[in-house]
Amino acid sequence: MTRPYLSKPTRPWLTRSRADHEEARERILRDAARLLRGGLCAVCREREESESRWLGYFITESHTDEGVRARLVAAAGFCPPHTRHLLADASLPWLMPQVHDAALTGGRRLLDQERCRPAPCPACVTGRAAEQRALATLLRALDQPSILQAVLEAAVCLPHTGALAAQADMAHAVQMTTAARAHLDGPAPDYEVEWLAGSDPDAPHRPAWHTGLDALLPTETAHQRHSVLDRWDADAAMACCPLCLAQHRATHRFLTWATTATGRGQPAREETGLCPPHLHDLAALEGPNTTSVVQDNRDTWNRRLTRYQQLITAHRPDRRAANAYLLAIPRCNACDTHVTAGHRQTALLDAALLDPTRARTFEHAHGICLHHALTGPDTLAPHAYDILTARLALLRWEVDETLRKQDWHTRYEPRGNETTVTVRAPTLLDGRVYAGLPARDQGQPVARVQEQAPDEQGFGSVCRRAMEQRH
Numbered sequence: 042m043t044r045p046y047l048s049k050p051t052r053p054w055l056t057r058s059r060a061d062h063e064e065a066r067e068r069i070l071r072d073a074a075r076l077l078r079g080g081l082c083a084v085c086r087e088r089e090e091s092e093s094r095w096l097g098y099f100i101t102e103s104h105t106d107e108g109v110r111a112r113l114v115a116a117a118g119f120c121p122p123h124t125r126h127l128l129a130d131a132s133l134p135w136l137m138p139q140v141h142d143a144a145l146t147g148g149r150r151l152l153d154q155e156r157c158r159p160a161p162c163p164a165c166v167t168g169r170a171a172e173q174r175a176l177a178t179l180l181r182a183l184d185q186p187s188i189l190q191a192v193l194e195a196a197v198c199l200p201h202t203g204a205l206a207a208q209a210d211m212a213h214a215v216q217m218t219t220a221a222r223a224h225l226d227g228p229a230p231d232y233e234v235e236w237l238a239g240s241d242p243d244a245p246h247r248p249a250w251h252t253g254l255d256a257l258l259p260t261e262t263a264h265q266r267h268s269v270l271d272r273w274d275a276d277a278a279m280a281c282c283p284l285c286l287a288q289h290r291a292t293h294r295f296l297t298w299a300t301t302a303t304g305r306g307q308p309a310r311e312e313t314g315l316c317p318p319h320l321h322d323l324a325a326l327e328g329p330n331t332t333s334v335v336q337d338n339r340d341t342w343n344r345r346l347t348r349y350q351q352l353i354t355a356h357r358p359d360r361r362a363a364n365a366y367l368l369a370i371p372r373c374n375a376c377d378t379h380v381t382a383g384h385r386q387t388a389l390l391d392a393a394l395l396d397p398t399r400a401r402t403f404e405h406a407h408g409i410c411l412h413h414a415l416t417g418p419d420t421l422a423p424h425a426y427d428i429l430t431a432r433l434a435l436l437r438w439e440v441d442e443t444l445r446k447q448d449w450h451t452r453y454e455p456r457g458n459e460t461t462v463t464v465r466a467p468t469l470l471d472g473r474v475y476a477g478l479p480a481r482d483q484g485q486p487v488a489r490v491q492e493q494a495p496d497e498q499g500f501g502s503v504c505r506r507a508m509e510q511r512h
């Protein structure tokens with residue numbers, strides 16, 4: 042006996058469910074194929090495009106959105122690469138004062154709260170979310186032979202291959218790591234650094250700053266040979282954060298040495314491990330050792346993947362421990378140098394400020410940046426904080442004045458040196474933006490300028506004069 046009244050309400054639901062499932066599956070395969078079509082690396086590109094779209098929308102629309110501004114305030118501004126992105130945009134004269142305003146508001150608030158660290162950069166958060174979505178799409182499409190084949194043929198960079206392998210089932214993880222090891226054993230492709238380190242859209246913009254650091258290396262050596270305090274005095278007199286300066290200069294010195302040292306002083310294998318951004322920076326230096334240092338990093342990846350395979354195919358595999366091993370951030374000697382240089386320069390700052398004469402001189406200098414005050418050690422000299430507080434107060438006035446003069450009704454007022462705060466502010470807010478160096482172009486007021494800038498007054502010109510005396 043048939044019971045149509047039972048089958049009727051259930052069958053359409055089942056059919057719809059299957060149809061929905063198939064439609065979702067087709068969409069995933071379509072998305073995965075689209076991601077892989079664009080070449081190396083599907084996941085990096087998705088992250089970059091998402092960040093770029095977010096920043097584009099920020100420039101045209103969302104900078105006025107209260108929620109977006111709240112996130113920017115909580116982060117005390119954008120990260121250095123995204124700040125550089127905005128500084129290079131045509132919106133610089135009118136938008137950057139608003140970005141600096143948010144960074145100052147958030148930074149000041151965090152300084153007043155103990156042990157509070159800035160939230161992550163909102164553009165980076167958006168990029169990371171897109172990156173995770175792209176990884177999830179590829180993972181769900183791995184059972185499609187064409188998708189798996191593309192992944193095995195290095196359509197995804199090595200760090201993202203590792204991320205995929207850690208989340209994939211055992212068979213796919215073994216296939217992916219085996220293919221990656223085969224690529225590592227083979228000849229180096231043209232896109233080697235892109236594959237080893239992932240793409241880095243900020244990398245082509247950093248060498249220009251590194252050229253500035255190049256010029257400082259012999260000067261530092263000369264001062265250092267004369268006396269430690271000679272070097273300190275020279276650093277403190279520059280129009281930039283002395284802690285950022287020391288960190289970036291030391292890292293650049295390390296990378297330059299790693300690419301050029303020859304003979305017995307050549308870097309040993311255990312000294313050449315680099316994180317993705319520093320691998321990009323090293324590749325841009327193009328020294329005689331660049332190929333061998335990159336090869337050392339290939340070998341390190343090969344060893345990691347081999348060990349990972351051993352861990353996941355062991356008799357009683359602990360997949361979680363194996364994944365933790367694979368995804369652990371590898372040691373970077375350039376980052377270690379950066380950290381050590383920061384500690385040593387901070388200790389020197391603390392010691393120098395105990396000397397009343399040097400403490401008075403430092404009152405007229407640039408001082409430390411907000412980033413270091415927010416993320417540096419608790420032992421930082423209180424005097425350095427006091428000087429930063431004074432600098433930030435003046436910066437706040439300049440930012441407010443620049444924003445006030447953006448109003449059409451103030452067009453009869455002369456545009457003064459305060460408008461150059463758009464490019465000067467990063468040295469005080471986050472010295473990493475200019476690789477620890479002074480701002481390049483502090484010269485002329487920006488936007489709607491008919492008059493000559495007023496005579497050199499105020500903090501910006503004090504810093505500029507200090508620089509001119511030094512160079």
Ligand SMILES: [Zn+2]
Binds near residue numbers: 085086197199200201
């Ligand atoms: Zn990637």
Ligand SMILES: [Zn+2]
Binds near residue numbers: 120122162163165166
């Ligand atoms: Zn960012």
Ligand SMILES: [Zn+2]
Binds near residue numbers: 282285410413471473
């Ligand atoms: Zn700094």
Ligand SMILES: [Zn+2]
Binds near residue numbers: 315317318319375377
């Ligand atoms: Zn590094």
